[in-house]
Amino acid sequence: MPELPEVTALAADLDRRLRRHVIDRLSIMAFSALKTFDPPADALQGLEVHGVSRHGKFLDIAAGDLHLIVHLARAGWIRWRDTPPPASGARPGKGPLAARLLLDDGTGIDITEAGTKKSLAIYVVHDPSEVPGIERLGPDPLSPEFTREAFASILAAQGRAQIKGVLRNQSVVAGIGNAYSDEILHVAKMSPYKPADMGPDDVTRLYDAVQSTLRDALARADGLAASELKGEKKSNLRVHGRTGEPCPVCGDTIRQVIFHDSTFQYCPTCQTGGKPLSDRVLSRLLK
Template structure:
C-alpha cells in the first residue's frame, strides 16, 4: 500500500507535470471506484489543474476549485504517461485501469488497481473535507504542529498496541504497515507494547523515529519517477518485508508475525529483548 512518503512523491510529481494544464477529459472504467456524483466527474473537463496536495494517504488535485481526491488503497497505483494512447481505454488486464485523466498537451495519468479486493477510491468534491476519510484524519506527522507533546497526548491513556495505533489514520495520518514496522525498529520498540505504558524517554524516541524515518523516506523518493517509487521504497526498508534476512543494525534474523490479512516484521534483539513474538493472531510476547 502506498504510504505517506510515496503519496507525497506522487503529489510532487503531479505538481511538477500537471499543474497549469487543462483537463481534456476523464475516462471512468471502474464505476465502483467513483464515490461521488455531485459534482459529476465530467465537470472537470475544460478546467485547469491549479495545485496538488496531500492529506495523509490521499492525493488532492485542485482543478479550478473542484478537487479530484484519490486514495490508492492497498493495490492501487498512479501511472503517468507523457503520451496518452489514441485508442479508447478498455477494462481488464493484469493491472485493471480504473480511471484515466487526459490533459491538453497529450499527457495524463492512469489509476490502476491489481487484485480482486477493490479499495481504490476517487472523489470529486468542492472541498477536500467533504471526503469522509480526509475529514477524520489525525495530525500529519510531517506538519510543524506535530510535536513531542502532540504524540504524548496521543499515546497517553490508550491501552492499545503501538503498532495498531501508528496505523490508525484517525490517530496519525499517513503511516501504514510498512513504515510502522520501520519506525518501531528505529525506536527499538516492540510492536505489541501498550501505548499508555510508554515512558517520557520512549515517547521522545518514538517521536524522533516517526519524523526521521518519514522525512528520510520522503527525501529518498523526491524526484523519483512514479513507475520507480515501489522499487525505491522496497530498497530503503530495514525490516519490513525482510523476514529471514539479517537485521542491518545487529545482524539478528528479522522475524515475522502473520495475521489474517497482513503481517509485521521486527528484530528480536533490537525490539523485544531477544525474545521472539508468537506468530499467531492476537499474539503476545513469549515468556
C-alpha cells in the same frame, strides 16, 4: 501500499506535470472506485489544474473549484502517459485500469489497481473535507504542530492500545501505514505490542524515530518520478518485507507476525528482548 513519503513524492511529481494544464476528461473504468456522484466526473472537463497536494495518504488534484481526490489503498498506483491512448481505448471493467485523466495536450495519468481485492477510491468534491477519510484524519506527523508534547498527549489518550496499531490508525496519526510503522518501531527499538501510554523517555525515542524515518524516506524520494518510487521504497526498508533476512543492525533473523489480512515484521533482538512474538496463524498450523 503507498504511504506518506511516497504520496508526498507522487503529489510533487504530479504537480510539476499537471499544473496549468486543462483537463480534457476523466474516464472511470472501474465504476466501483468512484465514490461520489455529485459533482459528476465530467464536471472536471475544461478545468485548469492549479495544484496537487496530499492529505495523509490521499492525493488531491485541485482543478477550478473542484478537487479530484484519490486514495490508492493497498494495490493502487499512478502511471504517467506521455502520449494519448489508442483510439480503441480501454474497456471499462477490464484489467487493472481504474480511471484515466487526460489533459489538453494528450498526456495524462492512468490510475491503476492490481489484484482482485478492489479498495482504490476516487472522489470528485468541492472541498476535500467532504471525503469521510480526510475529515477523520489525525495530525500530520511532519507538520509543525506535531511536537513531542503533542505526540505524548496522543499516545496517553490511546491507553493500553498496542503501539503498532496506534501508528497505523489514520484517525490518530495521518499517513503512516504498515511498512513505515514497522520501520519506525525498529528504529525506536520498540515492540509492536508495547502499550501506547508509555514513559517520557520512550515517547521521546519513538517521536525521534517517527521524524527520522519519515524525513529520511522523504529525502530519498524527493525528485523521483512515480515509476521509481516503489523500487526506492522497497530497497531501503530495514525490516518490513524482509522476513528471514538478517537484521541490518544486529544480524538476528527478522521475524513476522501474520494476521488475517496483513503481516508485520520485526527484529527480536532489537525490539523484543530476543523473544519471538506469538504468531497466531503459525501457532494454529503447528497444533
